[in-house]
Structures are given as structure tokens and as C-alpha cells.
Amino acid sequence: MFHKEGYRIILITTIIVGVFFILIENFIANFIVNKVLSVSILIVYVLILQFFRNPKRKTLIDDTTIIAPVDGKVVVIEEVEENEYFNDKRIQVSIFMSPLNVHVTRYALSGEVKFSKYHPGKYLVAWHPKSSEENERTTVVVENKVFGEVLYRQIAGALARRIVNYAKPKMQVVQGEDAGFIKFGSRVDLFLPLDTKINVKLNQKVKGGEQIIASLK
Known part of the structure; x- marks a missing residue:
């Protein structure tokens, strides 16, 4: 689950990443360069996703x-x-x-x-x-x-x-x-x-x- 403060950034990042993948596949013919760029972009994307994660926590409410x-x-x-x-x-x-x-x-x-x-x-x-x-x-x-x-x-x-x-x-x-x-x-x-x-x-x-x-x- 992602935090609501990250929804807009995640959406924009997803679109940008998708465009980059299309450009790489169509304009980067060198196999090694193609894969290095693709993996690098994927790593950045995953880092952004994990930053906005919002894990559920079980709080035992206690005023003391x-x-x-x-x-x-x-x-x-x-x-x-x-x-x-x-x-x-x-x-x-x-x-x-x-x-x-x-x-x-x-x-x-x-x-x-x-x-x-x-x-x-x-x-x-x-x-x-x-x-x-x-x-x-x-x-x-x-x-x-x-x-x-x-x-x-x-x-x-x-x-x-x-x-x-x-x-x-x-x-x-x-x-x-x-x-x-x-x-x-x-x-x-x-x-x-x-x-x-x-x-x-x-x-x-x-x-x-x-x-x-x-x-x-």
C-alpha cells in the first residue's frame, strides 16, 4: 500500500518510466547499453515506490x-x-x-x-x-x-x-x-x-x- 501523498508522484513517474522504456527499445540498438539503461531506470522507479510505502501498523493504544x-x-x-x-x-x-x-x-x-x-x-x-x-x-x-x-x-x-x-x-x-x-x-x-x-x-x-x-x- 502506498501513502496518498505519493499518488501524484507515482503516477507521473510511471508515465515517465513508460516513455523512457519505449524510447530505449526503439532507439537504443546496442544490447548492453539498452539493458543497462532499462535496469537503471527500473531501479530508480522501485526506489521511488518503496519511499512512499505505507505499511499497516498495529498500535496498542496506551495513554501511559x-x-x-x-x-x-x-x-x-x-x-x-x-x-x-x-x-x-x-x-x-x-x-x-x-x-x-x-x-x-x-x-x-x-x-x-x-x-x-x-x-x-x-x-x-x-x-x-x-x-x-x-x-x-x-x-x-x-x-x-x-x-x-x-x-x-x-x-x-x-x-x-x-x-x-x-x-x-x-x-x-x-x-x-x-x-x-x-x-x-x-x-x-x-x-x-x-x-x-x-x-x-x-x-x-x-x-x-x-x-x-x-x-x-
């Missing part, structure tokens, strides 16, 4: 846990000063997504959306320390009856050129449901209360929509 919002690798776990919304100290957990990861963003917890804002910005590599504050990004705060307010931030990377965010203020959202999409490489930051128990380690790979990354102490 925070689940991974995306697939990827944990690259930051540290106490930081969050200056956009909270203006106090929080535990930051950041997950980096390579172009090979599923890029669907899912709600890490259930609750009410209290804040949602888009920020234009740069396209530093997603693991750059300043990408959380300087890159194109969206900031969303969800209030949960157990954890209180939790902030997550979708951040564009060097390859990403569009962030899709479905969260709107006053929406009631459900843990594990589709919260958006980031196209072509990026990361997501979570800012959690200081008394949160973190259940993952640096460089650990996580699975969005299912894996518990934090819980109450």
Missing part, C-alpha cells in the same frame, strides 16, 4: 506510553531547553530517517492538538545540531491526560523539500494514526517531560506506530 512517530534511528537523547513553546527544559528524543525508511509520521500519543505551526527554513542535513531550529519544519503540541503536553517537530533534511502535517489546533488525535509525511530524508524530534522514562538507546532502530520509546517512571 509514547510510541515512535516514525521509522528510523535514534540520534539524540538529551535534556535541552525548548524555546519555541515550553520555554523550559525537556528531554529531546530525535529519530533520523534515511531515504530507505518509511516516511509516514504517526501520532506518538493520543490527545488534543494544542499548537501547530509551519516554519520555512534551511535544508541542512537532518542530523546537523541546528537543523531542529533552522531547517524547514513543523511544530505540533499534543496534550495528553497522562503526560500533559508533548511537542514533536517534523524537520526537513538536505533532500526533503516538502513536509506534510495533518495536525490542526483543537483536533482530537489517536495514537498511531497518520499525522503527516516528510518527502525524501528527514527527522522527527520529540520533546518530553523531564520525569519521562526513555525506553530506547542512541543508535537504536525503531519502528513507527508500534514501538514504545518512552513511558511513565
Whole structure:
């Protein structure tokens, strides 16, 4: 199954690939060149298809846990000063997504959306320390009856050129449901209360929509 944000790109890519195959078969007589070009185009096509895949995940909804919002690798776990919304100290957990990861963003917890804002910005590599504050990004705060307010931030990377965010203020959202999409490489930051128990380690790979990354102490 493919994510709806990829339908248009997949359709256009399919048409372009079909045209290229027709041109190659009709105008490239050299067998080796013909096959190399055909295989190269097919590989690119498959990579684009896999980027927009949207696998079903079984979320066990639990207000006492925070689940991974995306697939990827944990690259930051540290106490930081969050200056956009909270203006106090929080535990930051950041997950980096390579172009090979599923890029669907899912709600890490259930609750009410209290804040949602888009920020234009740069396209530093997603693991750059300043990408959380300087890159194109969206900031969303969800209030949960157990954890209180939790902030997550979708951040564009060097390859990403569009962030899709479905969260709107006053929406009631459900843990594990589709919260958006980031196209072509990026990361997501979570800012959690200081008394949160973190259940993952640096460089650990996580699975969005299912894996518990934090819980109450």
C-alpha cells in the first residue's frame, strides 16, 4: 500500500518510466547499453515506490506510553531547553530517517492538538545540531491526560523539500494514526517531560506506530 501523498508522484513517474522504456527499445540498438539503461531506470522507479510505502501498523493504544512517530534511528537523547513553546527544559528524543525508511509520521500519543505551526527554513542535513531550529519544519503540541503536553517537530533534511502535517489546533488525535509525511530524508524530534522514562538507546532502530520509546517512571 502506498501513502496518498505519493499518488501524484507515482503516477507521473510511471508515465515517465513508460516513455523512457519505449524510447530505449526503439532507439537504443546496442544490447548492453539498452539493458543497462532499462535496469537503471527500473531501479530508480522501485526506489521511488518503496519511499512512499505505507505499511499497516498495529498500535496498542496506551495513554501511559509514547510510541515512535516514525521509522528510523535514534540520534539524540538529551535534556535541552525548548524555546519555541515550553520555554523550559525537556528531554529531546530525535529519530533520523534515511531515504530507505518509511516516511509516514504517526501520532506518538493520543490527545488534543494544542499548537501547530509551519516554519520555512534551511535544508541542512537532518542530523546537523541546528537543523531542529533552522531547517524547514513543523511544530505540533499534543496534550495528553497522562503526560500533559508533548511537542514533536517534523524537520526537513538536505533532500526533503516538502513536509506534510495533518495536525490542526483543537483536533482530537489517536495514537498511531497518520499525522503527516516528510518527502525524501528527514527527522522527527520529540520533546518530553523531564520525569519521562526513555525506553530506547542512541543508535537504536525503531519502528513507527508500534514501538514504545518512552513511558511513565
